[in-house]
Amino acid sequence: MSTYTPIATQTLSSAAASVTFSSIPQGYTDLILVVDNLVDTNGYCYLRYNNDSSSNYSRTFIVGNGSAANSYRSSNQTQIDFNARTSGTGYLNKMQIMNYSNNTTYKTALIRSDMASAESDAFVTLWRSTSAITQINIISPSGSGIQSGSTFTLYGILAA
Amino acid sequence: MSLILGILAQSGGAAGSASSYQSIATVTVGSGGAADVTFTSIPSTYTHLQIRGIINKSTAGDVAMRMSFNSDTGNNYTYHFLDGNGSSAIAGGSANDLFDVFYPISTTSSIFSGAIIDILDYANTNKYKTSRVLAGTDLNGSGRFGLKSGLWMNTNAITSIKLNPSSGNFSQYSSFALYGIL
Numbered sequence: 001m002s003t004y005t006p007i008a009t010q011t012l013s014s015a016a017a018s019v020t021f022s023s024i025p026q027g028y029t030d031l032i033l034v035v036d037n038l039v040d041t042n043g044y045c046y047l048r049y050n051n052d053s054s055s056n057y058s059r060t061f062i063v064g065n066g067s068a069a070n071s072y073r074s075s076n077q078t079q080i081d082f083n084a085r086t087s088g089t090g091y092l093n094k095m096q097i098m099n100y101s102n103n104t105t106y107k108t109a110l111i112r113s114d115m116a117s118a119e120s121d122a123f124v125t126l127w128r129s130t131s132a133i134t135q136i137n138i139i140s141p142s143g144s145g146i147q148s149g150s151t152f153t154l155y156g157i158l159a160a
Numbered sequence: 161m162s163l164i165l166g167i168l169a170q171s172g173g174a175a176g177s178a179s180s181y182q183s184i185a186t187v188t189v190g191s192g193g194a195a196d197v198t199f200t201s202i203p204s205t206y207t208h209l210q211i212r213g214i215i216n217k218s219t220a221g222d223v224a225m226r227m228s229f230n231s232d233t234g235n236n237y238t239y240h241f242l243d244g245n246g247s248s249a250i251a252g253g254s255a256n257d258l259f260d261v262f263y264p265i266s267t268t269s270s271i272f273s274g275a276i277i278d279i280l281d282y283a284n285t286n287k288y289k290t291s292r293v294l295a296g297t298d299l300n301g302s303g304r305f306g307l308k309s310g311l312w313m314n315t316n317a318i319t320s321i322k323l324n325p326s327s328g329n330f331s332q333y334s335s336f337a338l339y340g341i342l
Contacts, residue, residue, distance in 0.1 A: 003339075108272055
């Protein structure tokens with residue numbers, strides 16, 4: 001059975017305050033969100049599920065910057081921070097959202113975030129909610145910070 | 161300006177998509193738990209395999225998730241990893257060993273570890289088999305996450321894959337999906 005289906009895509013032609021994938025179909029097993037060339041004047045973006053801005057997010061991650069490897073953690077956050085560049089060529093963020101539609105478990109996602117000229121990062125994130133994910137919000141921390149040319153694509157993978 | 165991509169036209173499923181990424185089989189652990197999950201009779205017609213899983217272990221104690229091919233549970237695997245525990249990066253490896261895919265499996269009932277395992281050129285009978293792993297767990301205040309590469313030192317085509325906790329059982333709702341990439 002073929003899968004890995006594009007659900008929706010958007011390339012910004014002008015700056016935006018946010019990008020939202022809404023009414024996400026519940027018929028897949030996993031979602032893959034690819035955000036390419038992410039440029040935001042703030043240097044990062046927020047990602048939320050179902051527009052939930054409560055302190056339900058956390059992450060553990062590793063960073064390699066060409067000279068050292070480090071690991072960090074953020075707990076009880078109101079969002080997942082998404083790497084962005086303030087100008088020039090943006091980050092490539094590939095987010096694997098596991099079993100997004102189940103109503104039994106909290107939601108784990110795995111992220112690779114790369115900027116060849118600066119660093120390569122990898123994250124595991126947690127959203128402490130058993131709700132199915134029906135919406136993904138990528139939000140600029142202030143103003144219309146997400147710059148034109150940033151590309152957002154959502155795929156669905158369906159297990160047999 | 162905000163952009164909202166309403167996705168109303170697709171109600172689910174992947175019917176009709178033409179993709180080189182194909183679902184082969186899925187196993188979800190039932191209420192009694194399971195000591196292992198095994199995919200057998202894997203067709204040799206793909207170029208690569210990918211396993212995507214959410215994993216939980218019902219009993220306390222940190223253990224690794226282990227992977228073996230073709231019922232080979234001998235010390236015929238080698239791996240290297242780069243992990244992060246939230247405060248430091250940890251690099252390591254092991255030779256002539258079993259293949260611990262990631263460590264540790266979540267034992268918190270509502271939180272499942274995530275794992276994506278790529279098994280490259282699995283049907284090639286001229287070389288040893290390389291796998292790569294992106295896997296880990298965040299527990300909101302603790303957890304571990306990392307990258308790993310593994311080598312099965314055998315030229316046989318991979319026809320079965322066994323996944324198991326190094327001790328204990330997978331708990332209910334742990335789920336593994338096997339995909340083939342043409």
